[in-house]
Amino acid sequence: xxxxxxxxxxxxxxxxxxxxxxxxxxxxxxxxxxxxxxxxxxxxxxxxxxxxxxxxxxxxxxxxxxxxxxxxxxxxxxxxxxxxxxxxxxxxxxxxxxxxxxxx
Amino acid sequence: xxxxxxxxxxxxxxxxxxxxxxxxxxxxxxxxxxxxxxxxxxxxxxxxxxxxxxxxxxxxxxxxxxxxxxxxxxxxxxxxxxxxxxxxxxxxxxxxxxxxxxxxxxxxxxxxxxxxxxxxxxxxxxxxxxxxxxxxxxxxxxxxxxxxxxxxxxxxxxxxxxxxxxxxxxxxxxxxxxxx
Numbered sequence: 001x002x003x004x005x006x007x008x009x010x011x012x013x014x015x016x017x018x019x020x021x022x023x024x025x026x027x028x029x030x031x032x033x034x035x036x037x038x039x040x041x042x043x044x045x046x047x048x049x050x051x052x053x054x055x056x057x058x059x060x061x062x063x064x065x066x067x068x069x070x071x072x073x074x075x076x077x078x079x080x081x082x083x084x085x086x087x088x089x090x091x092x093x094x095x096x097x098x099x100x101x102x103x104x
Numbered sequence: 105x106x107x108x109x110x111x112x113x114x115x116x117x118x119x120x121x122x123x124x125x126x127x128x129x130x131x132x133x134x135x136x137x138x139x140x141x142x143x144x145x146x147x148x149x150x151x152x153x154x155x156x157x158x159x160x161x162x163x164x165x166x167x168x169x170x171x172x173x174x175x176x177x178x179x180x181x182x183x184x185x186x187x188x189x190x191x192x193x194x195x196x197x198x199x200x201x202x203x204x205x206x207x208x209x210x211x212x213x214x215x216x217x218x219x220x221x222x223x224x225x226x227x228x229x230x231x232x233x234x235x236x237x238x239x240x241x242x243x244x245x246x247x248x249x250x251x252x253x254x255x256x257x258x259x260x261x262x263x264x265x266x267x268x269x270x271x272x273x274x275x276x277x278x279x280x281x282x283x284x
Contacts, residue, residue, distance in 0.1 A: 019216060
């Protein structure tokens, strides 16, 4: 006797599994939300890296200028450089807070 | 049924990608879910693996070269994800090498399992197969997939698939001692 037929005769090939109600209606929305969260997080990471790089460039530039002007009194406003770096990074506090509190 | 060429064009265009991907999810979620569910058995695990499958597909969209059909590509990801999941689970629990009837009893207690004891035992027999044989058996026995299509999904020759299926059937017969 065909072995596959022996199994088919005894068990059939019906589906014994069930799913929660509305599972397939809700799944696409859940997965698209998860993808959107990933995209947002990726964007924030890219911005953060850009911000760090900008900070490094400005910091290096600041140090170079300071060394070059060692004989003159220090007049540059340090906080201005930090503010500029944050502006260039285009990240506001709300975005940083969202990123830190968001669970995947 | 979606138009494959249109959806591929939309997926390549970043301004239409999200909408096209959502169409893909709607189209293939059920077929992929059932393929995954038969391998991992519980709904919660199947839900996790299905999500991971679509996330992996989304992340790999730039690498999709349209050499295979989208459905074949998605099935391949789903099966690989399911088998990786089972591999990880095997390290954490010892269900497969556990006592006879452990898995079938778990299934009978699962509110999302509707089968009787015989059906639960069949699922246990399938779960005890090596991973590749398990995938081949499910695709052929439940989904009645042709060996040619299965070869594309699993990246295995038709001859090897036929041998895997034959071994899987033989092991299930032995598990139930059907030919005694």
